[in-house]
Amino acid sequence: MARAATTSDVFNAIAEPQRREILVLLRGGERPVTELAEELGMTQPGASKHLRVLREVGLVRDRKAGKQRLYGLDARGLRPVHEWTGGFQRFWNESFDRLDEYVQDLKQTREKE
Amino acid sequence: MARAATTSDVFNAIAEPQRREILVLLRGGERPVTELAEELGMTQPGASKHLRVLREVGLVRDRKAGKQRLYGLDARGLRPVHEWTGGFQRFWNESFDRLDEYVQDLKQTREKE
DNA sequence: TTGACGCATGCCGATATCGGCATATGATCG
DNA sequence: CGATCATATGCCGATATCGGCATGCGTCAA
Numbered sequence A, B: 001m002a003r004a005a006t007t008s009d010v011f012n013a014i015a016e017p018q019r020r021e022i023l024v025l026l027r028g029g030e031r032p033v034t035e036l037a038e039e040l041g042m043t044q045p046g047a048s049k050h051l052r053v054l055r056e057v058g059l060v061r062d063r064k065a066g067k068q069r070l071y072g073l074d075a076r077g078l079r080p081v082h083e084w085t086g087g088f089q090r091f092w093n094e095s096f097d098r099l100d101e102y103v104q105d106l107k108q109t110r111e112k113e
Numbered sequence C: 001t002t003g004a005c006g007c008a009t010g011c012c013g014a015t016a017t018c019g020g021c022a023t024a025t026g027a028t029c030g
Numbered sequence D: 001c002g003a004t005c006a007t008a009t010g011c012c013g014a015t016a017t018c019g020g021c022a023t024g025c026g027t028c029a030a
Helices: A017-026 A033-040 A044-056 A075-086 A089-112 B017-026 B033-039 B044-056 B075-086 B089-112
Strands: A060-065 A068-073 B060-065 B068-073
Touching: A017 A033, A017 A044, A017 A060, A017 A068, A033 A044, A033 A068, A044 A060, A075 B075, A075 B089, A089 B075, B017 B033, B017 B044, B017 B060, B017 B068, B033 B044, B033 B068, B044 B060
Parallel strands: none
Antiparallel strands: A060 A068, B060 B068
16 A cells, blocks of 8 residues: 555645646636646646646636637635635634743743753 | 655645644644544554644644643644635636536537537 | 647656654653 | 653655656647
8 A cells, every 4th residue: 555545636736836826827717728838937738737637626627719728717626625724713813822832831841951 | 857846835735635634633632643643543653744744834833741742733824725715715606607608618519510 | 631730648757755664762660 | 770652763665746758639721
């Protein structure tokens, strides 16, 4: 056994910085592959591969438009991520207090040594 | 050149399902490694490694408690993820409309053939 | 039909990742 | 000090990932 379940879920898809950039660009509307590649400074095959991953997890759709293929955003898959992180919201508000506790503990630890 | 920037950012850290589970468990409070490993059905070294990743991106902190080492949540790093996905919120609300457009286009395409 | 364009795919090399195992390190207690 | 518990680390094998390049395939225009 080796390497478990990382592929083809949304969390993995957006772990790649370039893929996040693609999604951001697509908020501006549908775009063909070449244009995306150019705007992001990557090769066309590179863009195609990232788009494939995004398509497989359902974050983009594609549509033929004559000779071109237009990619468009389907952001619904991002909602679970938003909600999952939202489940920690009250904790990042508490964090300063907790950090204080932590600092206190550190001080105590040092004094013991 | 090969393989670019995936490591040591929060998006990557939470791309791993087991690491997400760890974070969820830690919402219940600090816990030692062994306990986490047991509750999640993984080995102790496995848990330690995931905790290391989470520590390196700042999502957990550790604190010595006698013989043990307690891991605790520091959720502040999840905030950027929440906000980034939040930037797509209006798009996942629109998505049904867009999906309709898409279906229309599909029909047209088929009729042409 | 032939050529040109737009895009996808296949293959490769370099590297990163994850799980499992053994073992090192660190702390506590007798 | 020596034994023992708690955790980290190192090494390995299997696999996945990403970028680059060449090339395949489909579509349109002449």
